[in-house]
Amino acid sequence: MPDLLAPENAHTPLRHAVPALLSVRDLRVSYRTGRGIAHAVDGASFDVGQAEMVGLVGESGCGKTTAARSLTGVMAGNASVTGGNVTFTGQNLLALDKQAMRAVRWKQIAFVPQSAMNSLDPVYRVERQIKEVLIRNGLRGRPARARALALLDMVGLEPSVLAAFPHQLSGGMRQRVAIALALALDPLLVIADEPVTALDVIVQREVLDTLRDLQKRLHLSVIMITHDISVVAYCCDSIVVMYAGQVVESGPSSALLGAAAHPYTMGLCNAFPDLERAADLLVPIQGSPPDLHEPPAGCRFAPRCPFAVTRCTVQVPPLVEIEPGHKAACWRSAEAGILRQRAMEATTWMR
Numbered sequence: 243m244p245d246l247l248a249p250e251n252a253h254t255p256l257r258h259a260v261p262a263l264l265s266v267r268d269l270r271v272s273y274r275t276g277r278g279i280a281h282a283v284d285g286a287s288f289d290v291g292q293a294e295m296v297g298l299v300g301e302s303g304c305g306k307t308t309a310a311r312s313l314t315g316v317m318a319g320n321a322s323v324t325g326g327n328v329t330f331t332g333q334n335l336l337a338l339d340k341q342a343m344r345a346v347r348w349k350q351i352a353f354v355p356q357s358a359m360n361s362l363d364p365v366y367r368v369e370r371q372i373k374e375v376l377i378r379n380g381l382r383g384r385p386a387r388a389r390a391l392a393l394l395d396m397v398g399l400e401p402s403v404l405a406a407f408p409h410q411l412s413g414g415m416r417q418r419v420a421i422a423l424a425l426a427l428d429p430l431l432v433i434a435d436e437p438v439t440a441l442d443v444i445v446q447r448e449v450l451d452t453l454r455d456l457q458k459r460l461h462l463s464v465i466m467i468t469h470d471i472s473v474v475a476y477c478c479d480s481i482v483v484m485y486a487g488q489v490v491e492s493g494p495s496s497a498l499l500g501a502a503a504h505p506y507t508m509g510l511c512n513a514f515p516d517l518e519r520a521a522d523l524l525v526p527i528q529g530s531p532p533d534l535h536e537p538p539a540g541c542r543f544a545p546r547c548p549f550a551v552t553r554c555t556v557q558v559p560p561l562v563e564i565e566p567g568h569k570a571a572c573w574r575s576a577e578a579g580i581l582r583q584r585a586m587e588a589t590t591w592m593r
């Protein structure tokens with residue numbers, strides 16, 4: 243994977259330089275299941291600035307996809323938004339009815355779904371699939387074909403791809419088609435859910451380069467969802483770390499990668515390769531995220547946290563600003579420098 247701290251990947255802390263395009267406050271989404279209610283997103287707050295690329299990162303099951311889908315109103319039948327505010331270009335998305343939400347989807351907020359590679363319809367050629375999106379803007383015939391070709395060009399694909407069926411394309415090419423579909427109606431915000439997860443490392447880098455290049459050229463805002471912190475480190479301006487349905491740390495990438503303040507972020511940085519660490523020194527975080535039907539009391543990370551103290555298992559740490567634009571929800575964030583040193587040692591995580 244890319245080098246986290248390579249100079250060409252230096253990040254600009256845009257959080258204060260740009261006004262928020264999307265503002266999520268105390269978002270709550272739950273699922274009704276046979277075992278009761280799973281609080282998949284439980285009070286998440288974060289911002290996405292104009293022309294900013296924000297990485298939403300956390301292990302599988304932490305609520306990233308649920309949070310993202312609730313922003314576009316495309317949710318599973320057993321899901322409900324139970325609280326919060328989502329402001330996008332001045333409108334509260336959670337208050338929109340289905341018809342108003344349809345007007346936002348694709349045209350203002352476009353979604354590249356998880357495993358987009360396989361979400362393309364196998365029985366239709368790429369041209370038809372792109373035209374099905376373009377028709378939402380009333381584009382048909384020759385203008386639609388011209389726009390489809392322009393979209394393929396934008397994502398680095400040859401015109402011949404228009405006539406291809408998905409199975410005739412490589413994984414990386416299918417992912418590029420999925421990105422082209424998302425860009426079809428000139429959205430302001432693109433949400434890409436694990437866009438490079440199924441790809442090999444070289445193709446990952448190429449697709450991320452394309453996405454980053456388009457984001458800059460089109461002044462797009464992007465939410466990049468991934469479980470792999472090295473992916474967000476490679477291309478995102480800001481990072482939002484989710485654990486067990488909650489945001490535990492957020493801020494400019496440079497701050498989170500250089501001076502993580504939450505032990506979960508420190509653990510994620512240890513668990514993925516970067517410049518400083520040989521692959522055989524990677525240290526996984528022991529255990530797995532909690533069952534969201536019955537999350538632990540206090541800090542949800544406490545059962546896995548090597549630095550937990552008694553208070554952690556009793557009181558919920560609030561998400562507070564520890565330096566401008568950098569927030570963390572940890573009772574011990576004032577000691578973050580010392581904890582970071584200890585977090586670098588593999589033995590710290592072997593419990």
Ligand SMILES: Nc1ncnc2c1ncn2[C@@H]1O[C@H](COP(=O)(O)OP(=O)(O)O)[C@@H](O)[C@H]1O
Pocket residue numbers: 273274275280282300301302303304305306307308309318320534
């Ligand atoms: N349709 C569903 N019904 C019940 N639980 C679900 C459903 N979809 C997701 N979940 C649960 O919600 C939690 C968050 O899932 P998800 O948003 O997919 O996380 P992530 O994208 O971070 O992997 C997980 O515990 C998952 O099992």
Ligand code: SF4
Pocket residue numbers: 504505506541542543544545547548549550551554559571572573574575
């Ligand atoms: S609040 Fe306590 S348990 Fe939670 S991350 Fe901080 S030190 Fe660990």
Ligand SMILES: [Mg+2]
Pocket residue numbers: 306307308356435
């Ligand atoms: Mg997901």
